[in-house]
Every structure is written in C-alpha cells, then in structure tokens.
Amino acid sequence: xxxxxxxxxxxxxxxxxxxxxxxxxxxxxxxxxxxxxxxxxxxxxxxxxxxxxxxxxxxxxxxxxxxxxxxxxxxxxxxxxxxxxxxxxxxxxxxxxxxxxxxxxxxxxxxxxxxxxxxxxxxxxxxxxxxxxxxxxxxxxxxxxxxxxxxxxxxxxxxxxxxxxxxxxxxxxxxxxxxxxxxxxxxxxxxxxxxxxxxxxxxxxxxxxxxxxxxxxxxxxxxxxxxxxxxxxxxxxxxxxxxxxxxxxxxxxxxxxxxxxxxxxxxxxxxxxxxxxxxxxxxxxxxxxxxxxxxxxxxxxxxxxxxxxxxxxxxxxxxxxxxxxxxxxxxxxxxxxxxxxxxxxxxxxxxxxxxxxxxxxxxxxxxxxxxxxxxxxxxxxxxxxx
Amino acid sequence: xxxxxxxxxxxxxxxxxxxxxxxxxxxxxxxxxxxxxxxxxxxxxxxxxxxxxxxxxxxxxxxxxxxxxxxxxxxxxxxxxx
Numbered sequence: 001x002x003x004x005x006x007x008x009x010x011x012x013x014x015x016x017x018x019x020x021x022x023x024x025x026x027x028x029x030x031x032x033x034x035x036x037x038x039x040x041x042x043x044x045x046x047x048x049x050x051x052x053x054x055x056x057x058x059x060x061x062x063x064x065x066x067x068x069x070x071x072x073x074x075x076x077x078x079x080x081x082x083x084x085x086x087x088x089x090x091x092x093x094x095x096x097x098x099x100x101x102x103x104x105x106x107x108x109x110x111x112x113x114x115x116x117x118x119x120x121x122x123x124x125x126x127x128x129x130x131x132x133x134x135x136x137x138x139x140x141x142x143x144x145x146x147x148x149x150x151x152x153x154x155x156x157x158x159x160x161x162x163x164x165x166x167x168x169x170x171x172x173x174x175x176x177x178x179x180x181x182x183x184x185x186x187x188x189x190x191x192x193x194x195x196x197x198x199x200x201x202x203x204x205x206x207x208x209x210x211x212x213x214x215x216x217x218x219x220x221x222x223x224x225x226x227x228x229x230x231x232x233x234x235x236x237x238x239x240x241x242x243x244x245x246x247x248x249x250x251x252x253x254x255x256x257x258x259x260x261x262x263x264x265x266x267x268x269x270x271x272x273x274x275x276x277x278x279x280x281x282x283x284x285x286x287x288x289x290x291x292x293x294x295x296x297x298x299x300x301x302x303x304x305x306x307x308x309x310x311x312x313x314x315x316x317x318x319x320x321x322x323x324x325x326x327x328x329x330x331x332x333x334x335x336x337x338x339x340x341x342x343x344x345x346x347x348x349x350x351x352x353x354x355x356x357x358x359x360x361x362x363x364x365x366x367x368x369x370x371x372x373x374x375x376x377x378x379x380x381x382x383x384x385x386x
Numbered sequence: 387x388x389x390x391x392x393x394x395x396x397x398x399x400x401x402x403x404x405x406x407x408x409x410x411x412x413x414x415x416x417x418x419x420x421x422x423x424x425x426x427x428x429x430x431x432x433x434x435x436x437x438x439x440x441x442x443x444x445x446x447x448x449x450x451x452x453x454x455x456x457x458x459x460x461x462x463x464x465x466x467x468x
Binding site for chain 2: 275
C-alpha cells in the first residue's frame with residue numbers, strides 16, 4: 001500500500017445539563033496498527049461515562065496486545081458493573097482496527113452501523129455475524145484505499161432532533177446522505193467530524209437529548225508543512241538552512257519579519273508586502289516567490305493559537321478569511337498531516353526591551369502552545385531548533 | 387520617492403497601522419500619489435526603535451503616531467523638494 005496517514009478526529013456534545021459524556025472515544029496508535037474504539041454507555045451522566053470508559057479501555061488495550069475479538073468482548077461483558085435499575089451491564093461499541101497496510105477490521109455491537117465512504121459513495125460491505133450470549137456482533141473486514149472515510153457515531157447522532165423539530169429524528173440514511181455531500185467538500189477528518197456534530201447540534205436546537213459523538217477517520221496521503229520562524233542562532237548557517245528549507249517537499253511557511261528577510265535574501269529576491277490591513281490587529285502578509293505563506297511573527301502566531309484553540313472548542317471560526325492568522329490556521333488544521341517546525345534561537349533585541357508589551361517576548365511559549373494544540377489535533381510534529 | 391514602513395511585530399505594536407493610514411490620507415489630500423510610493427516592509431532591522439520608516443536609501447528613522455505629522459511635514463516634504 002502506498003504511503004498514507006490515518007487522519008482521525010472525534011468530538012462529542014453532552015446531553016443537555018450533563019457535565020460528563022456517556023460516550024467515550026479511545027484512539028491507540030501503534031507502530032503496526034491504529035485502533036479506535038467508540039463506546040456509548042447505558043444511560044447518561046456518571047454511570048454511562050464509567051461504562052463507556054471501561055469498555056474503551058478494555059477493548060483498546062486487549063486488541064493492542066493482540067487478544068482475539070471474542071476474548072475481548074467476553075472480558076468487557078464480565079467486567080462492566082451491572083446497572084441496578086435495568087439489571088444490565090451494557091455499553092454499545094464500535095471498534096475500528098486499521099493495520100499499516102490498510103487492512104481495516106470493524107467490530108460492531110449494537111451501535112449505529114459505521115459509515116464507510118469511498119469516492120463520496122457509501123460502500124456496502126458484507127458483514128459477518130457472530131453470536132455472543134444471544135447478542136449479535138458484526139464483523140467487517142476490507143482493504144482500505146487512499147481517500148476512504150469511516151465515520152463512527154453514537155446513537156445521539158441518529159436520533160438528533162427526535163421529538164423536537166423532527167418526529168423520528170435524523171435517520172441513518174439521512175446522515176449517510178449528509179456525509180456523502182460533506183465528504184466532497186472537506187478532506188480532513190477534523191472538518192468532517194465538526195460538520196456532522198454541528199448539524200446534530202442544530203437539529204437538537206443546541207439542547208441535545210442524548211450524548212452525541214462523531215469519530216471520523218480518513219486514509220489520507222501524507223501532506224507536510226514546513227514552518228520556519230525566528231532567525232537561526234548562528235547567521236553563518238543561514239544560506240545552508242534556506243537551501244534545505246526550500247528543497248523540502250511540503251508546503252512552506254515563514255513566520256516573522258527577520259526570518260522572511262533571511263529567506264528572501266538567500267533566494268536572491270525580496271519580500272513583497274502589502275499595505276492593506278485586512279484587520280487592524282494582524283499585520284498584512286508578505287510574499288516571497290516559492291514560499292506558500294509569509295506572515296509577521298509573534299502577533300500572527302498568537303492569533304492563530306487563539307483561533308485553533310477556539311476551533312478545538314467547537315466554536316465557529318471562519319477559516320476562509322484572508323488575514324495571515326486565519327490563513328496559517330487553515331493550513332495547519334486542514335491542509336496537512338505532518339508539520340516540521342524550524343525554530344531559530346537568535347534573540348531579537350526588540351523582544352528584550354522592557355518598554356515593549358510582554359506579548360513580544362513570549363514567542364517561544366506561543367510556539368510551544370501551538371505545537372501542543374496541533375498534536376491534540378492528531379498532527380505528526382517534528383521540531384528542529386536551529 | 388519610496389517610503390517604506392515596517393509592519394514587523396514590534397513596529398506593528400508601536401503603531402504601523404496608524405502611521406500608514408495617516409500617510410495614505412495625507413498623500414491623497416495633497417495629491418502626491420505620483421511622487422510618493424508607500425510600501426510596507428517586513429523588518430527594517432531596527433526593532434528596538436519602532437516604528438521604523440525608511441525613505442529611499444536613507445538611514446532608517448524612528449517615527450511614532452505622535453510624531454508622524456511632524457515627520458510628514460518636515461522630512462518627507464524636504465526630501466521631495468530636493
């Protein structure tokens with residue numbers, strides 16, 4: 001199988017007035033495989049949360065260690081505490097197990113069927129049924145191709161709007177239609193998960209009647225961004241660095257005035273800048289031939305950190321705005337799977353001036369925060385201090 | 387005449403935005419568009435004396451939103467006459 005990256009994103013909203021979510025998602029990335037478990041515990045609140053957390057932990061740990069499906073299910077069933085009201089020990093779950101060569105195994109127990117999309121169409125695959133103590137467990141196995149998408153949901157998605165703005169709620173087929181449309185528009189797991197969860201939230205009129213969770217998985221071709229910020233400590237190595245930087249295969253981003261000048265100078269060109277401020281609080285972007293995005297440094301970066309953090313918290317962010325910070329955020333959220341940070345260690349005298357606001361001197365901590373956020377989004381990050 | 391105004395981090399925080407807007411307005415008012423080209427620049431290398439402004443190849447000068455009016459009336463106009 002060609003080189004690929006398993007892009008994963010998951011998000012939940014809690015049932016209205018609940019502090020804890022009764023759905024849990026667990027992702028384990030191993031060298032040879034990636035496992036995702038989504039469990040939906042019986043009821044809501046604390047009890048549901050405990051049931052789903054235990055289910056996820058048991059399933060992901062046992063499968064990671066190579067235990068059989070049967071053994072794993074047996075362990076879950078015999079471990080979950082029995083609910084006194086319903087006399088049941090119960091949590092539905094879906095397990096996705098993708099090996100590095102793209103072979104995908106899906107195990108489903110009472111959850112809404114996993115959506116599998118290829119080229120914007122639903123892939124209908126034959127499922128094998130396994131009976132475990134009167135309960136049916138479905139097994140699906142198939143070879144994934146580049147671009148294939150899996151969407152795993154809790155039943156809160158399928159029931160969105162039930163009894164409220166829709167009599168029967170949103171049904172599985174409608175969700176499938178929605179996903180077919182969205183998969184045409186977006187290529188990142190993050191955007192698909194966000195789009196579906198947002199739609200559910202609207203159907204629930206922002207008062208979800210059930211814990212609602214979406215996990216999206218896309219087998220993507222790896223896309224790299226190389227981001228250079230801050231001049232290298234030793235300027236003698238500038239030329240070598242710029243040569244190495246421009247030869248990297250990914251998209252190239254330079255953040256910072258001095259860094260931009262170094263790149264331009266060593267490419268025998270100039271930074272073209274525009275006088276037009278799109279917003280007064282973010283300096284305009286620049287242009288260097290051969291570089292995909294050139295921005296000012298610390299202010300744009302801290303604005304991007306803010307945008308990405310708000311995005312993580314499911315706020316609505318217009319990622320299509322054209323200012324430097326939004327362009328940078330979109331590139332990092334949507335258009336890449338791997339990011340190489342090239343961080344210079346030279347000290348800018350202006351950052352040491354006590355007359356200047358402290359926002360200037362905290363560039364390194366802003367970069368660290370950005371890196372942390374991007375790791376939470378599932379990006380593979382390499383940091384090079386230069 | 388080319389007037390470069392730095393829009394790097396330090397200069398931005400010290401008021402590049404206001405200075406650019408002031409100069410744009412003045413140039414339009416006095417119909418100097420044919421004679422003065424305004425250009426933004428990424429870091430003129432004098433970050434600790436922001437906001438950095440450079441006329442042609444002259445040394446970089448430090449201008450603030452408070453002194454920009456004076457700067458326009460003296461330095462820029464004098465350079466135009468020469």
